[in-house]
Amino acid sequence: MSASYAQVLRIPYARRTFVAALIGRLSYGIVPLSVMLAVTRASGSYAVAGVVMALFSGTSVFLSPARATLIDRHGPRRALVPMAGAYIALLGLLTVVVWRPGAPSPLVLGAVTAAAGACTPPLGPTMRAVWGTLAQDRALVQRAYSLDGVAEELLFVSGPLLVGVVVGFAPPALGIVVGAVLMAAGTAGFVSSPAVRDVPPGDGKAKSRGKGRRRVLRGIRRPVIAAAGVGLALGVADLLVVAFAEGRGHGDDSVAWVLAALSAGSAVGGLANGAVAWRVPAGVRLPLLAAGLGLALLGAGLAPGLGALAALMAVAGLFVAPAITTAYLIADEAAAPETRVRAGAWVNTAVNAGGTAGAAVAGLLVGPLSTGWCFAVTGAVTLLAAAAAARGATHDGGAPEERGDGGAVPAARRQSSAPSRSS
Incomplete structure (x- = not known):
């Protein structure tokens, strides 16, 4: 088993690209809990925190296909950079708003968090698409997807633990800053990888x-x-x-x-x-x-x-x-x-x-x-x-059937960025 996964990581540019994507995706395990704690502390209301988190999660999850469409249409580099820039800027604004206990307007909190969720960069789905171009062998694709999924599971376990460490000595809003920094570093490393630079944009015709x-x-x-x-x-x-x-x-x-x-x-x-x-x-x-x-x-x-x-x-x-x-x-x-x-x-x-x-x-x-x-x-x-x-299985017209040599498929799994098991 170890040799199989090691073979995946020996693919040219695989380790560099995967590690960069994981750094950015760790933000998904840190930001949601940090936002909830910071909003609760700043507003003094669990009800406000619940509404704010619903807006953040809702725009992040349900607009995921729309953000993925931008990646398909314009390519990862052209779409991810402005998306990540907007996401980081909005997280910075949210940090300023909730840094100190007070009574920020629920409308302001809701608008900023909803906008941040809408801009969440889909590093997970894009990384899985890149796996499909890196690992041409179907067995390697299957192992790459499994490795990606297990790493993602660990991110969503370790992210809240890191938030617990942060709030032990600093305001919870600092966790938002940590998540923004991780997203900036991860996205920069990801889009600079030759494996990502080689992914062409799709056809943009209506x-x-x-x-x-x-x-x-x-x-x-x-x-x-x-x-x-x-x-x-x-x-x-x-x-x-x-x-x-x-x-x-x-x-x-x-x-x-x-x-x-x-x-x-x-x-x-x-x-x-x-x-x-x-x-x-x-x-x-x-x-x-x-x-x-x-x-x-x-x-x-x-x-x-x-x-x-x-x-x-x-x-x-x-x-x-x-x-x-x-x-x-x-x-x-x-x-x-x-x-x-x-x-x-x-x-x-x-x-x-x-x-x-x-x-x-x-x-x-x-x-x-x-x-x-x-x-x-x-x-x-x-x-x-x-x-x-x-x-x-009998109604998916147009979907190609898997070939019988192992059941894996030659492409890439994707995922969003929402505070959930699949990011």
């Missing part, structure tokens, strides 16, 4: 754009459905773990261990997925992976205690990173070269939107239902998403 949009939406039905199901499961699971622990008299530290087990399982599953030379095509694997997640959540509903729940969540995690990675692989296979970033951004949006919807649904379910039944309902919905993704 007619071609319309055809490209229809082609993307037509070809990615399966991965979008499956990704939304996985995102919803993750959004529900986070809140259900909290409710499960509190219902049995455990503290917040116990919740952290259970969620860490989920992340650890996801990391192990992602590494294993990239190391295996699959004989089953990606289009067949995707619904099976989503179904595995659903069955694990059904089992979590039967957990008698926190230890059993942690073990079952680790099992559930084994399917998370492989399912998301496979969804990106299929989307990239279906996309024309000039719509690669966009196709991956749609999958990323599905994951994040599913997570947001899952958190909202969990809040409604936890009251009237026991956590066991909530896990069972979540598992059943995930199984329905897996079934829908399997049925969608």
Whole structure:
């Protein structure tokens, strides 16, 4: 396994490009929590902080395909630099507004954070597109995507930990500054890489754009459905773990261990997925992976205690990173070269939107239902998403089928920048 991943990093310019992208993407794990803490401290209102974060997350997630379209149309260098510049400037303005406790106007806070979210640079989706040009061998692409997914999982775990260190000695607004600096450094290193400079812009004609949009939406039905199901499961699971622990008299530290087990399982599953030379095509694997997640959540509903729940969540995690990675692989296979970033951004949006919807649904379910039944309902919905993704295989007109030599696809997974597992 180590040799396989080492081979990915030995591709010319791969390490330089990947490390730069990871530096910038670490901002995604730092900025959201820093903004929430800083806004809460400055406004003195959890309600204001909640609205502000909803605006930031909403514009970041749901405008991800639009930002990806700019990357496809104009190329990474021409689109990412002004996008990152606007994002960093808006984060700087937000830092000034919330640096000291006071009563900043909620309208000002909402406008600045919404604008910052709208400008979030899609380094994740662009990096996955670059992987498709760097790793021409299909086995290497699969390993590159898996490595990318596991690294991303670690970023979203380590980002909040770094915020915790910062707020131990400084105002939380300093975390926003740290995130802005990371984005500036990461973007600069990324766009200066020869691998990124060689990515050509797409066709900018209006007619071609319309055809490209229809082609993307037509070809990615399966991965979008499956990704939304996985995102919803993750959004529900986070809140259900909290409710499960509190219902049995455990503290917040116990919740952290259970969620860490989920992340650890996801990391192990992602590494294993990239190391295996699959004989089953990606289009067949995707619904099976989503179904595995659903069955694990059904089992979590039967957990008698926190230890059993942690073990079952680790099992559930084994399917998370492989399912998301496979969804990106299929989307990239279906996309024309000039719509690669966009196709991956749609999958990323599905994951994040599913997570947001899952958190909202969990809040409604936890009251009237026991956590066991909530896990069972979540598992059943995930199984329905897996079934829908399997049925969608016969309706994705125009999407090329995977060749039978391993199931990976010759292109690049994409992702957005929202405060979620897929950035």
